[in-house]
Amino acid sequence: MTSQDKPNFSLSRSAVDADPSPVATAGAREWLGLALLALPTILLGLDLTLLHLALPALAADLQPTSMQALWIMDAYGFMIAGFLITMGTLGDRIGRRKLLMIGAAAFAVASMLAAFSTSAVMLIVARAVLGMAGAALMPSTLALITNMFADRRQRALGFGVWAAMFALGMALGPIVGGVLLEHFWWGAAFLIAVPVVGLLLLLAPVLLPEYLASRAGRLDFASVGLSLAAMLPVVYGIKQIAKDGLGFNPVGAIALGLVFAVVFVRRQRRLADPLLDMSLFANRSFSVALIVLLFGLVAVGGTMLLVTQYLQLVAGFSPLVAGLWMGPPALAMLAAGVTAPVVARRVRPGFVVAGALGLSWPGI
Incomplete structure (x- = not known):
């Protein structure tokens, strides 16, 4: 969604007018x-x-x-x-x-x-x-x-x-x-x-x-993929630790998720x-x-x-x-x-x- 939305006039009878005149109330x-x-x-x-x-x-x-x-x-x-x-x-x-x-x-x-x-x-x-x-x-x-x-x-x-x-x-x-x-x-x-x-x-x-x-x-979609790649391994690791305790697999999953999180943040800043x-x-x-x-x-x-x-x-x-x-x-x-x-x-x-x-x- 953007801050400057305009309706498609061919598809709708309603419009958001940029004119400062009083806006119409909904029907x-x-x-x-x-x-x-x-x-x-x-x-x-x-x-x-x-x-x-x-x-x-x-x-x-x-x-x-x-x-x-x-x-x-x-x-x-x-x-x-x-x-x-x-x-x-x-x-x-x-x-x-x-x-x-x-x-x-x-x-x-x-x-x-x-x-x-x-x-x-x-x-x-x-x-x-x-x-x-x-x-x-x-x-x-x-x-x-x-x-x-x-x-x-x-x-x-x-x-x-x-x-x-x-x-x-x-x-x-x-x-x-x-x-x-x-x-x-x-x-x-x-x-x-x-x-x-x-x-x-x-x-x-x-x-x-x-x-x-x-x-x-x-x-x-690359940012969407990176965000999921950051979240899901971390959540998986936390769930595994809660179930079986600390281990290589859950700690590795959390570390992998954090790496993707860093990549995601750097991409968003760029x-x-x-x-x-x-x-x-x-x-x-x-x-x-x-x-x-x-x-x-x-x-x-x-x-x-x-x-x-x-x-x-x-x-x-x-x-x-x-x-x-x-x-x-x-x-x-x-x-x-x-x-x-x-x-x-x-x-x-x-x-x-x-x-x-x-x-x-x-x-x-």
């Missing part, structure tokens, strides 16, 4: 389009937490090793992280609605592959493809909201709805997973995406306008249009915020995974009961996700973050 089509964009946004959040409850059932069926089970959980998020920016640039080039529909179709196909996987390796691959499809959905939805709502207040409301729907998806993941697993096999947790995507593909050409950027960024602007890290507030976010997400994700496994494997709860037990914290997460931006407009963001961490400490 019924734009608001219906926002409601439609809520569907893939919910799916993105849902897929991050849906598997937490399904893991014992699929482990009993596919018999993955402990390492494979972790990759089944992690492959989705890593592929989103690796391809997110590049997919945004691709949407600028080919059209944001087109990328949304391509990503949605790929998401449905990958969901069916995951649902009917016959081995742990097949499921890991399907989850990785799901992540790449998710990386196409996320920037497309945000970019379309930017273009559909020229009025600042309406655009801010649109972004607020997007954030709320993403949080709702994460909150619903354990509950929806528990209901599905109570009545169906573990693959049903993936198939829930198929009818949602079908509705999106049917209505998107009617409700969502197409937009092309006037100046699209450069597609840099490029005129980098995948990641390294100068951002010179801002202390930005760097500290990222570190806090990293540890916060690790704590939340790890705790949620641990608790869902404990409720089923130790406490002996059914998936439905375990999912209902996860309901209160999930709803609290949704409420916090909606209210935190409002509070941060009135209170220094640092105090909001510190307060949230303080509230979470007794629970952990």
